[in-house]
Amino acid sequence: MTRSDSAPVVDIRGIYKEFEVDGSRTLALDGIDLAISPGEFVSLIGPSGCGKSTLLRLIGDLTGPTRGSIEVNGKPARQARSDRDYGMVFQAPVLFDWRTIEANVQLPLEIVGVGTDERRRRASEMIDLVELSEFGRHHPWQLSGGMQQRAAIARALVIQPKLLLMDEPFGALDEMTRERMNSELLRIWERTGTTVVFVTHSIPEAVFLSSRVVVMSARPGRLTHVIGIDLPRPRDESTRELDRYYELVTEVREALKAGRGPVTEESEMAAEFGARVSPEHTP
Amino acid sequence: MMRRLGYYAPAIAVFVGGLVAWELLVRGLEIERFLLPPPSDIAGALVGEWPVLVEAGTNTLIEALGGFAIGLVAGLVVAFATARFALARGALMPFAIAANAIPIIAFAPIMNNWFGVTSPVSKMMIVAMLVFFPVMINTVRGLTSASPATLELMRSYAASEITVLRKVRIPAALPYFFTAIRVGATLSLIGAVVGEYFGGSSRALGRFIVENASFLRFAEAWAAIIIAASLGIGFYLIIIGLERVVMPWHESMRERT
16 A cells, blocks of 8 residues: 555545536536545535536546546546446436346446356345345345335445445435435445445435535535534434534535525526636635 | 136136137028138038148248248347447438338238249248337337436446446347237238238148138138137247246236246
């Protein structure tokens, strides 16, 4: 190891991302700088259309930046993707109906070219970790939405990535299931020590899970606040009762409001033309 | 086993009841036998003409299966090439969809002219054309049916195009493919028999039906129709069976698992 342990897992520098829609260019991300250290759990939160999913997809090299650089594990994002340095969980579980849960979890190992026995062993380990042991031979459509998403998490973790990218993974679940999945995810995160970047639009979810919450503003997307979450770990259901939890939820909510800025006709028009409205940068 | 029997009992009852009603109506209303022979006459013709019918049925089945195989292979080859290249897809699909909507059986006399009236090849070519279009169109749709999210997942694993084809596109295309060959199985017997109507060896079901009908031997014609129908249904059932073996996971199979 030439790099020290504190070398960032994700290093985002001066990222601009423009989209071209019907010939007109829209600025989606406007000068993003962010470094994420090993073992951190970082949530990206912001109003819809703020580019938080785009930022996640940039880290995963599922799309490229217009300007700027992204390094993952000290190498360009593209190289990190080729090296299978990260696992990704999407809002939909994206499991294959024709495969059992076991076979779905084995998929990334098949692609990498791991042998059958090793594949079985590692997949069943991950299936145990997400507590789906009884359902390995079931097909995805025989499982509930929450269970399917757990299988998707097992699949993302089976290649033992240093980085887990999650794009609103629990967004389609009901509130009760979502809270249970939040606790599950923390347990898995503590067991594996994986660095997590987590996109959400739920304030309680972001506060409960994260070590840092990154607040973004809408169109063009900018980082407006980075809020350290100093709630004690391990966190469980009782964490949601702490006074500090409520304070932090309020803090994130206020930050989101500030990021949106006063909604006037002028600011809306300015936002539409991609100009800087309220440069309130407090990283 | 008993429950299965219970499941099929109503259908069997309708079938037997239908035959009895047919027999009684023809006899009771004294319908002329050349208009509608009673089932007992048709059964008699089946027995009496059995060796001829078996030979004719075999020849027609060979035409149907041969044409089915040609149409299937050609449809798959063109589908894979077309699905791979967006440009080819844009250029070919409109024509394939249009061709699928025309009555291809109208080409039968032309095929007879090209490949020889008495040759089974001319019938195979009609069948191949009938089978080609549904196979090609459905397979292209299937191969391109993978959701963007699925493809993004594969991209996140830096999966090669061939891996995506093997692990995603082909399994996703299977339901579409089976829909096509189920249609194709039925079309192949229609194509072979109707193709024979336009001329060909008399030792085939289509010619047998035409020739016996022209001599008012309708019980024999009906017997040949029953053979053709049985072959068509048998072929269809084999495809269904194959479908269950190949993709037991598919939605249409779920209620039975």
